[in-house]
Amino acid sequence: EAAVTQSPRNKVTVTGGNVTLSCRQTNSHNYMYWYRQDTGHGLRLIHYSYGAGNLQIGDVPDGYKATRTTQEDFFLLLELASPSQTSLYFCASSGTINSDYTFGSGTRLLVI
Amino acid sequence: QQQVRQSPQSLTVWEGETAILNCSYEDSTFNYFPWYQQFPGEGPALLISISSVSDKKEDGRFTIFFNKREKKLSLHITDSQPGDSATYFCAARANSAGNKLTFGIGTRVLVRP
Numbered sequence: 001e002a003a004v005t006q007s008p009r010n011k012v013t014v015t016g017g018n019v020t021l022s023c024r025q026t027n028s029h030n031y032m033y034w035y036r037q038d039t040g041h042g043l044r045l046i047h048y049s050y051g052a053g054n055l056q057i058g059d060v061p062d063g064y065k066a067t068r069t070t071q072e073d074f075f076l077l078l079e080l081a082s083p084s085q086t087s088l089y090f091c092a093s094s095g096t097i098n099s100d101y102t103f104g105s106g107t108r109l110l111v112i
Numbered sequence: 113q114q115q116v117r118q119s120p121q122s123l124t125v126w127e128g129e130t131a132i133l134n135c136s137y138e139d140s141t142f143n144y145f146p147w148y149q150q151f152p153g154e155g156p157a158l159l160i161s162i163s164s165v166s167d168k169k170e171d172g173r174f175t176i177f178f179n180k181r182e183k184k185l186s187l188h189i190t191d192s193q194p195g196d197s198a199t200y201f202c203a204a205r206a207n208s209a210g211n212k213l214t215f216g217i218g219t220r221v222l223v224r225p
Binding site: 004031033035040043044045050056090092094096097098099100103104106 | 118144146148153154155156157158161201203205207210211212213214215216217218
């Protein structure tokens with residue numbers, strides 16, 4: 001079965017800290033996405049990728065970098081974390097254009 | 113500005129009743145509308161979807177009604193069960209946007225036994 005695994009499950013960091021969120025998919029999917037979920041805003045797209053080495057800017061990219069090192073692995077980087085980045089982060093993958101998403105279980109990030 | 117709007121933000125129904133979740137959109141190029149179901153502590157999972165060439169899609173107790181002219185759709189959950197208690201997200205995609213989905217803010221549904 002298609003799987004998307006995120007790590008860590010929970011993370012606490014201080015303001016100004018450096019955080020990396022990891023996502024691995026074993027679906028052989030081309031597309032991968034990073035979303036943040038906040039009450040009152042739903043799911044908002046941060047960055048996405050069409051394949052290894054490819055990066056696309058989403059709708060709320062400020063303060064975030066991403067890197068797609070392999071077909072399987074997609075990382076979200078917060079180099080100077082701020083309290084406004086406290087959120088629930090989801091990674092997702094999809095196989096081809098116009099195919100549906102498979103989401104991971106999420107990473108809850110708290111920036112204090 | 114929300115391109116995909118959902119209402120209500122929360123909804124409580126009794127077991128056996130029909131829950132109606134509403135969704136509307138602005139972008140006329142949107143042509144595919146999936147609904148995702150999310151339980152606490154989990155990621156969203158695809159529940160049911162519809163393309164803009166259809167006006168109705170049914171899957172068991174879940175039905176999407178789609179009105180292209182008014183840019184509105186709704187998800188009906190008939191014979192609601194306590195296990196249906198979850199947050200439901202309406203999403204939309206345009207062919208021109210690659211495979212990018214735009215999500216609404218979600219509707220939290222509570223089904224009381």
